[in-house]
Amino acid sequence: MSNVEVSAKSKIPKTECRLCSRLFPYFVIRHSIFDIRYSAFRWEAPFAASQTVHWIRFLFVRAVVVLIGANIIWALPALGVDGQVQIHDPSTIIECGGKYYTYGTGGSCLVSDDGWTWYRGVSPTRRGMAPDMIHLGDRYNLYVAANIGAQPKAAINMIWNKTLDPGSPDYKWEEGGIVASSDGVEFCNAIDPGVFLDPTDGKLWLVYGSYFGYIRLVQLDPKTGKRIDPNDKPVDIAVNCEAPDMIYHQGWYYLLATHGSCCRGADSGYNIRVGRARKVTGPFLDHMGVDMLQGGGKLVVGSGGRVIGPGHFGLINLGDGVQKFSCHYEADLDRGGASVLDIRPLLWRDGWPVAGDSFKEGTYAIESVRTGTALELAVEGMPVGGRRNRRPPGGPGAAPGGPGGPGGGLFSSQGGVIPPQDVAQVSTNWPAGNIDIRMGNYLCQAQQKWTVTPVADAGGYPGSPYFKITIAGTGRVLAVDEEGELVALPAFTGGPEQLWRLDQLPDGAWRIMPKSASDAGESLALSAIGSSFATLQEFDPASNKQRWLFKTP
Structure with missing residues (x-):
C-alpha cells in the first residue's frame, strides 16, 4: 500500500x-x-x-x-x-x-x-x-x-x-x-x-x-x-x-x-x-x-x-x-x-x-516522557502562594526531624485555596530579552505553563496547522535561535523558527518539531537531555527523549 x-x-x-x-x-x-x-x-x-x-x-x-x-x-x-x-x-x-x-x-x-x-x-x-x-x-x-x-x-x-x-x-x-x-x-x-x-x-x-x-x-x-x-x-x-x-x-x-x-x-x-x-x-x-x-x-x-x-x-x-x-x-x-x-x-x-484526536489548543504543562520533568523558562521560580514562614521549633504541629515534620518545611498561617500564580506579578524579575529554555520538576509555576495556539494563514502539514507556543498570559514565544538552540523570544513575529509541528505518535505521546527545520528538510525534534536540559536533535522513533505529553496544569 x-x-x-x-x-x-x-x-x-x-x-x-x-x-x-x-x-x-x-x-x-x-x-x-x-x-x-x-x-x-x-x-x-x-x-x-x-x-x-x-x-x-x-x-x-x-x-x-x-x-x-x-x-x-x-x-x-x-x-x-x-x-x-x-x-x-x-x-x-x-x-x-x-x-x-x-x-x-x-x-x-x-x-x-x-x-x-x-x-x-x-x-x-x-x-x-x-x-x-x-x-x-x-x-x-x-x-x-x-x-x-x-x-x-x-x-x-x-x-x-x-x-x-x-x-x-x-x-x-x-x-x-x-x-x-x-x-x-x-x-x-x-x-x-x-x-x-x-x-x-x-x-x-x-x-x-x-x-x-x-x-x-x-x-x-x-x-x-x-x-x-x-x-x-x-x-x-x-x-x-x-x-x-x-x-x-x-x-x-x-x-x-x-x-x-x-x-x-x-x-x-x-x-x-x-x-x-x-x-x-x-x-x-x-x-x-x-x-x-x-x-x-x-x-x-x-x-x-x-x-x-x-x-x-x-x-x-x-x-x-x-x-x-x-x-x-x-x-x-x-x-x-x-x-x-x-x-x-x-x-x-x-x-x-x-x-487519535487532532491537537486541541489550550494551556499545558509540557512533560518529557523520558524524564518526567517539564519544559520551562530558565528563570528563578516563585513558589505558588509565595514564600512561607517555617514552623517554629517545638511549636504546634512540630514533628521529629525539625520544624514542621521530617526535614523541616514551610507552612501557611492561613488555610484556604491557593490561587494560580499571576504571571504579571511573578515575571517582574524575568529578563527583558531572550530567555533560555530548560527542564525542571513541575511545580505549578508560571514559567512552566505554555499556551498552544494554531496560527492562521501559516499553512500546515497533513492533519494539522502550525502552532505557536507561548508562556501563558504573556507574549513570550518558544523559538529556535540562530545557533539552533531553544529560546523564548519576547514577542511572536510569525517566523518559521517560532512555528511548531505537533504529531501524535502511535503510543499517544507527541513529537514537537520547528517549522524552520521542516522547511530545510531536517527532522529535528524537541529532545530532553537528562532531566534538566532540552535541545533539538534528529528524531529517533525508538527513543523516549523526543516524546512529550501535554498535561492540563
Missing part, C-alpha cells in the same frame, strides 16, 4: 432486514431514503428496474454531484483539515509532485499543497462511486466502481495516469479495464474498492464489497494493477460492512471496514471497525474472537463531538513511525451537516489501531 489509503462504499443500515438480505437476488429493500452515491430510492428491483426509475435516479445523482462539486469555501476548519473539504467516500490520499490528492464519489477531487488546506481539483475521466488509489512505480492507479443497471450488478474499473497534476504534459488517464464485478445474483456487490500492497512480499490485493453481501479479496498484478487471473475465485473475508481497506502492522494483517448506515446526514450510523489475521486471506477476528464473516469487528472510531458517521478509512504513513488516517464524516454539524474529509492520528494499543 502506498503512503496512504482509503476506501469507500455503499450502505445498508446495520439494522437491515435480514430476510431482505437473504432474498436480495429477487428484490432489495433498503431502509434509508436515498444514497447520494448511486440511488435516489431505497427500494430497487435489480432484475427489472424501469427506464423511468433509472432516469430519475440519474438526474437526482447528477444534481447532488453538482452541489458537492461546487466551489464552496468553508469558513470553519474540519478538525484535521481546512478549506474546501466537502467530499463523500474519499480515496487514498496520494502525494504527487509535492501536493496531496484524493478523489470521491461523482468524480469530486480535492487537492492540497501541504495536507492541511484543501481546494477543488480536476475530476478524472471516470466518475463513479467510492474510488481508491495507489501509486505503483511510474503509475497512479485509480479504481472506480459503477453499477451496471441496478445494484448489486456492478463492476470496478481501473484507470491510470503518469501524474495527478493536470498542468503536466504527461497528464492523461488511460483505461486499464475491469478488475472485479458482480452479476446481480451472487451474494456480493462489486463496489467500494480498497487497494493493499503487502510489504512482506510485494503482492497487490483488492478488497471490495458492500452491505449487499460478502467483502471479497482478489489478487492484482503489482506491475500493471490489473487482475492477475479473472477466473480465480475471490476469497470471502467479511460480511455486514463495506468500504473495506487493509493494512499491515507487526506481523498482522488488519481489515478495516465501515459498519452502520450511511447517506442519512446527521442520522447516519457509520463507524469504522477492524479485525486482524496472520494471513492476508484471513480469518479476520476481532478482540473478542468473532470472525468478521460473522459480523465481528472492534471499534476504531465512531461519532463524537460535532461530527457524525466516520467511514472509509485510509492509512497515511508519514515516516519515522508517524501514522495518520483519512476518513469522511457523514455530517459535520459545524458545516451545516455536510459530508467532509478529515485526517486524524492513528494510535496503537495492545496490538489494535485506535483513532
